[in-house]
Amino acid sequence: MLKGRRPRGMHNTSYREYKRAKRDFRNALDIAHENYMTEVLRDINESAECDLRLFWRLIRKQKPRSCRHYPEIVDVNGNTHNDPDSVANAFADHFEQIYTPDSQSFDSDFQASIDAEFEDLMNRFCFNTETLPGGDISNDEISEAVRKLKYRKAPGHDLITNEHLKFGGLQVIECLRTLFNSVIRVGKIPSSWKKGLIVPIYKGGNKDKCACKSYRPVSLLSSLLKVFEYVLSDRINTFVMDKGSFPNLQQQGFQRNLGCLTASFNAQETILHNIENGSNVYVCFLDITQAFDSVWRHGLLVKLYKIGIEGKLWSLILDCHTDTTSAIIVNHTQSRWFPVGQGVRQGGVLSTFLYLVFIDDLINDLQVSNPNFGILNTVSNCPTLADDVMCMAMSPFLLQSMLDIAYHYSIRWRFKFNADKSCIICIRAMGNNLNLNFTWKLGSEIISVNESYNHLGVIINNKCNLSERIMLACEKGRKAYFGISSMLLTFANPLSVVHLYRTVVRSSVLYGCELWNNLSCKDIQRLNTFQHYISKHAQSLPAHTRSAMAESMIGLLPIMSEVDIRKLLFFGRLCRLSDSSLPKQIFHLRLFSFIENLTSSGRQFGFIPDVLVLFQKYNLVEYLKSWLRDGVFPEKSSGKELLGILLTMNLNIHVMRLWLMILILQIFALFLNFMIL
DSSP, X not given: OEETTEEOSTTSHHHHHHHHHHHHHHHHHHHHHHHHHHHHHHHHHHHHHHOHHHHHHHHHHHSOOOOOOOOOEXXXXXXXXXXXXXXXXXXXXXXXXXXXXXXXXXXXXXXXXXXXXXXXXXXXXXXXOOOOTTSSOOHHHHHHHHHTSOSSOOOOTTOOXXXXXXXXXXXXXXXXXXXXXXHHHHTOOOGGGGEXXXXXXXXXXXXXXXXXXXXXXXXXXXXXXXXXXXXXXXHIIIIXXXXXXXXXXXXXXXXXXXXXXHHHHHHHHHHHHHHHTTOOEEEEEEOBTTTGGGOOHHHHHHHHHHTTOOHHHHHHHHHHTSSOEEEEEETTEEOOOEEOOSSOOXXXXXXXXXXXXXXXXXXXXXXXXSTTOEETTEEOSOOEETTEEEEEESSHHHHHHHHHHHHHHHHHHTOOBOTTTOEEEEEOOTTOOOOOSOOOEETTXXXXXXXXXXXXXXXXXXXXXOHHHHHHHHHHHHHHHHHHHHHHTTTSXXXXXXXXXXXXXXXXXXXXXXXXXXXOXXXXXXXXXXHHHHHHHHHTOOTXXXXXXXXXXXXXXXXXXXXXXXXXXXXXXXXXXXTTSHHHHHHHHHHHHHHHTOOTTSOOOSHHHHHHHHHHHTTOHHHHHHHHHHOOOOOHHHHHHHHHHHHHHHHHHHHHHHHHHHHHHHHHHHHHHHHHO
């Protein structure tokens, strides 16, 4: 019988042969895949113990590839685009609108005054014949800048990769020196450096994948521009910047030894200090809409002049942000080129510095507006990390005045806050009442009051407890572990899985654990249960196996010991910070407040009490006394090695005691059996 011109039915010889061949092919494919996976997992198991670079390369090959194909996009007008060219141009229309300055919503009189200042500066500096501060660029400067480039990064529009420059040798360095010095003499950069390719990256979080606003623009710039900006950045830091006045001490973004953790430390310790001393704390987390993409360039250049950047440096930075264009790359298709009229070049070396300059006066204004909030005589009322601004006050009215300052600053300097993504948290001191009837506004928009907020990856709630944070961390860790184990557990040995657990899963679970304090027994039990389960699951051990034994068999420290290590290392990091930095000042104040018992409540919480307990626990009190006496703390490498040795010694003693107890119980059980017989 024929159906659609193909034979059907097992009575047909050709059909039987077809089905047999198909079955044999599938069996052969399954066998080949199993052999391939066995070989791959054998390589992974071997490399896990001797070649970590090969190990991670093999692991990445097993991960499912993320798809960058965008089959359908809906533009702002509701039109659906399906073909590659139409999708690329829909993204181009969206991002062109973002990069086009808005002239309707801001202070036009202030804009006119800044534009006049900008025109005056341009007339003074754009025809300047001087060279850069420090003279012509040297080969050594370029070699150092090229060394900072990262491997395996996508090239810009000119298709020159970082590897071309890193492996080009002295001849390439000489050519770059000639090119850069010519650029400085002329005062203009090549037009190809002004072109950027934008790759839209999905933001995640269950956002609509068909909406352009659900994608973040990632720019690919010329590698030559990056090297040139590295040189300019070094000249600015060496010859121009006064580290004592810029940036504001509350700014923790894009600076050496500072970051998310120190910003969270400043916020946590400031809140706890005020709560301990009987003051309520009202906190607002401000969200800036498309912060880096909405920087007003004329205003930025005026600010650059006010902090000391002038002459050839000023004119070169101006030219880097003049007549810039971008195109979208999606579905292997490039969109039309469109102008970029505002914002700093995301992906550029100088962009982070330029944004700190642009936002610095806002932090200064907020700090001056509420100088009595902080720790003793140190003001800490707006801990900031780049564009993440956090305002804190002891009363609703003071917080509203800070919000008014932030709003009026944004109107003058032409950027917007997102009131919907901003949030208020009210934290009550013991024995006080909160004013929850107050309505906070950002301009005419109301800011919502919530019980918790995810700030820099750390959940802050109105009760200052950690249960929610730890519960979510363990849930996140379980998902990450099973995502890894489902890929490897069938063939891999436990050591390979545990290595991935250490480097990927545990790191995400313990993010911010340096600031955990006053953990409840339930929180500690939840963390222990999380790791105990994984240590048994990775080895296919039964659930009733002793947890300490399961951990020791694969070389895992108890998870609370890992927390202790990270806390002690962060203590060392704080000790090695500059005395002028805000985290170091807060650290000193909280430490001596604890030693002298200066809190009005008589009890102090936070980082300091917890870490001092650890110094006693691991017999490190002498190092603390030495630092208090001489101000000298072990360097990072030696301190980490010392901690490892001391913790291992303590844990080995604990494990030996446990094994001895198990051995005694087994001997006792044998003795009972013998007596019964």
